[in-house]
Amino acid sequence: MIHLRTPAEMDAIGRGGSIIAGLLEEVRGRIGPGVTTGSLDALCEDYIRAHEGAVPAFQGLYGFPGAVCISVNEEVVHGIPSFRRALKEGDIVSVDVGVRLGGWCSDSAWTFPVGEVPSTTSTLLEVTERALQAAVGAARAGGHVGDIGAAVMSIVDGTGLGIIRDLVGHGVGRDVHEEPQVPNVGRRGQGPQLREGMVLAIEPMLSGGSADIRTLDDGWTVITADRSLSAHFEHTVAITADGPRVLTGSGLPVDAVEGA
Ligand code: MG
Ligand code: MG
Secondary structure, eight states: OOOOOOHHHHHHHHHHHHHHHHHHHHHHHHOOTTOBHHHHHHHHHHHHHTSTTOEETTTTGGGOOSSSEEEETTEEEOOOOOTTOBOOTTOEEEEEEEEEETTEEEEEEEEEEOSSOOHHHHHHHHHHHHHHHHHHHTOOTTSBHHHHHHHHHHHHTTSOOEEOOSSOEEEOSSSSSEEEEEOSSOOTTOSSBOOTTOEEEEOOEEESSOOOEEEOTTSSOEEETTOOOEEEOBEEEEEETTEEEETTSSSOOGGGSTTO
16 A cells, blocks of 8 residues: 655655755765775664664665665666775665654665776766656655656657666655555556655656666676666655655755756
8 A cells, every 4th residue: 555644654754864964065075095885884874873872774675785775887776885986986776774763764866987087987876866856846645656657758869768667766754665656667647646744755766778677696786787877866755735855855846946
């Protein structure tokens, strides 16, 4: 079933969400050539646990071994952090963080460049972030889940980038993954109706080439089938009478967010 949350419950989800927002800014400042994904994972776990009652929501979820998911270059999602994996100049790195606090979950991801990256790589990051902003802007009561995927498509169409269709966003609340599924492709007016009180993790994932994916032998790491670069931007968003409210962002209404 799709849960509807009260404004107080949205606030509770947003308390964990603001920890993630602060953490991703911390991570942005730490990323550089030579930094290992294992050290970033340790930073994330320490940062989250420094907030009383907060724990990394992905740690142990379905058996995941890290505190957060860190996916480099062609890795789309669910990369396992490692002290043997050092970032290099020109890489991109996606950091996907879940926090559980007071019995509520929040979920957000960002993809960062490592040092200087080629312009095609910058474009991939910019388009994916814009796709997230458009998708968040489509999360309005009275609309439909398909409006969100349609918004992603409207940004990506004509760019030559691929939308990864086999992975989707989701409801988030008491559990990290709740109903409904939130695909990154869709048609306006299709799918479950969006209602005030729904809280969704909206998370476009794009590739510079093929949108096909496969999972590595570690059982976790999802990569693009053609090993093209992949970017992932995600916010936890509440649907309110006043429009979409980003619970893992700066706290500004979405209309005040540049580019939304
Ligand atoms: Mg996530
Ligand atoms: Mg998610």
